[in-house]
Amino acid sequence: MTYLEVLSFKQIGFLTPFIQIIIICGLITLAVITQRKEYKETGKTYGRYPWRVSTFLSSLYEEIIFRGFILFGLFLFLNPILSIIISSVLFGLWHFKNSKWQTKRETIHQVLYAGLIFGPIASIVTLWAGTIWLAVIIHYIHNLLSEVYRKINL
Numbered sequence: 001m002t003y004l005e006v007l008s009f010k011q012i013g014f015l016t017p018f019i020q021i022i023i024i025c026g027l028i029t030l031a032v033i034t035q036r037k038e039y040k041e042t043g044k045t046y047g048r049y050p051w052r053v054s055t056f057l058s059s060l061y062e063e064i065i066f067r068g069f070i071l072f073g074l075f076l077f078l079n080p081i082l083s084i085i086i087s088s089v090l091f092g093l094w095h096f097k098n099s100k101w102q103t104k105r106e107t108i109h110q111v112l113y114a115g116l117i118f119g120p121i122a123s124i125v126t127l128w129a130g131t132i133w134l135a136v137i138i139h140y141i142h143n144l145l146s147e148v149y150r151k152i153n154l
Helices: 017-042 054-075 078-101 104-129 133-152
Strands: none
Touching: 017 054, 017 133, 054 104, 054 133, 078 104, 078 133, 104 133
16 A cells, blocks of 8 residues: 555545545534634633644644554554554654643643554554545544543533
8 A cells, every 4th residue: 555545535434535525624614613712712722722723733634644654654564563553652652742731640641542542543443444534534523522521521
């Protein structure tokens, strides 16, 4: 499988490429709307950091980097299990960047959760689907639900 194939939209069950694109565009729009609302109320998005584009594009670029390039790059040289483990650990470590606006405990939780739970799930979904786009959709939904959960528990 080539990088072009991994980054291409493919039919996944009833999810045609068109439906996947519509879902992703809808989720980006929903993220922008919710973050704009919070920004107007608090001056911050997701209660942590100032407004910026990466907050609603992170699901997209993280899946392209960690599942599209790293996972499939490793998959060319290593077995699937080792590829999943390495790309997931790197994905978890990537979340140390959030230590600038989170507590140490929140950051450690996020690093462990991303590396040990979400990363492997997204990797398995990507390998199963043969494309990153289902993982992008799941990642967006996950981030939006995490934000709703955080707000409920504040």
